[in-house]
Amino acid sequence: MIRWIWAFLDRPAQRFDDCAKFWSTVTGTELSARRGEHDEFLTLLPDPALFAAAGVKMQAVTGLGGVHLDLDVDHIPTAVRTALDLGAELVANHPDYAVLRSPGGQTFCLTPSGRGRGTPAPATKAPDGTLSRLDQVCLDIGPADHAAETDFWKTLTGWNFEQGRLPEFASLRAAESLPIHLLLQRLENDRPTSAHIDLSSSDIDATARWHETLGATVIDRYEHWIVMHDPAGATYCITARDPRGV
Numbered sequence: 001m002i003r004w005i006w007a008f009l010d011r012p013a014q015r016f017d018d019c020a021k022f023w024s025t026v027t028g029t030e031l032s033a034r035r036g037e038h039d040e041f042l043t044l045l046p047d048p049a050l051f052a053a054a055g056v057k058m059q060a061v062t063g064l065g066g067v068h069l070d071l072d073v074d075h076i077p078t079a080v081r082t083a084l085d086l087g088a089e090l091v092a093n094h095p096d097y098a099v100l101r102s103p104g105g106q107t108f109c110l111t112p113s114g115r116g117r118g119t120p121a122p123a124t125k126a127p128d129g130t131l132s133r134l135d136q137v138c139l140d141i142g143p144a145d146h147a148a149e150t151d152f153w154k155t156l157t158g159w160n161f162e163q164g165r166l167p168e169f170a171s172l173r174a175a176e177s178l179p180i181h182l183l184l185q186r187l188e189n190d191r192p193t194s195a196h197i198d199l200s201s202s203d204i205d206a207t208a209r210w211h212e213t214l215g216a217t218v219i220d221r222y223e224h225w226i227v228m229h230d231p232a233g234a235t236y237c238i239t240a241r242d243p244r245g246v
Contacts, residue, residue, distance in 0.1 A: 136197070205226070
């Protein structure tokens with residue numbers, strides 16, 4: 001059902017320009033022209049020489065912002081019906097897209113197919129040669145919602161489900177080549193489901209140091225990942241995974 005997936009970085013309007021510059025730099029992309037009624041949208045465009053397709057967009061918002069998903073589908077009414085039958089809530093139904101919430105409260109949009117296709121962008125090389133790639137959205141799920149939320153995303157996407165090395169993590173990956181896959185994380189405390197961005201990195205410490213020079217902040221360190229804040233204070237993680245996608 002899902003033809004393409006977009007990670008949408010929703011960032012506060014007052015810090016949007018700083019964030020757009022930051023994410024453009026760390027993903028090796030160019031910023032598209034702003035669009036929308038209030039010039040609130042843009043796309044991070046890979047180098048045309050790479051013949052790669054974009055998979056990340058940004059939106060200037062009021063409030064703190066966050067991350068949501070756009071799922072490109074062939075027939076939006078059918079996809080909406082499927083999502084509702086699985087327990088989603090319809091937030092807004094527009095002529096060319098629909099806004100919904102998952103059973104646990106994560107916002108996502110069902111959008112028309114054909115906007116994105118091709119080969120996802122490759123890893124970005126930092127000045128020191130370290131490779132990294134924005135390739136994952138992590139859904140942060142409270143324990144009370146975890147079973148229902150996991151079943152919802154497994155069924156809605158139809159993607160391959162794999163339990164992680166740690167019991168609180170599991171992944172969903174499409175069989176075809178798409179720019180973003182999903183990580184499901186079970187939290188210790190209950191709260192509405194939310195999402196953050198993960199980057200894979202060949203050296204998480206080196207990538208974190210580079211990001212700090214660009215305005216990010218290290219929040220916490222673990223053996224296999226580092227928790228960061230971008231210039232707007234939004235949480236993301238740098239994770240020890242192969243950024244070449246192999």
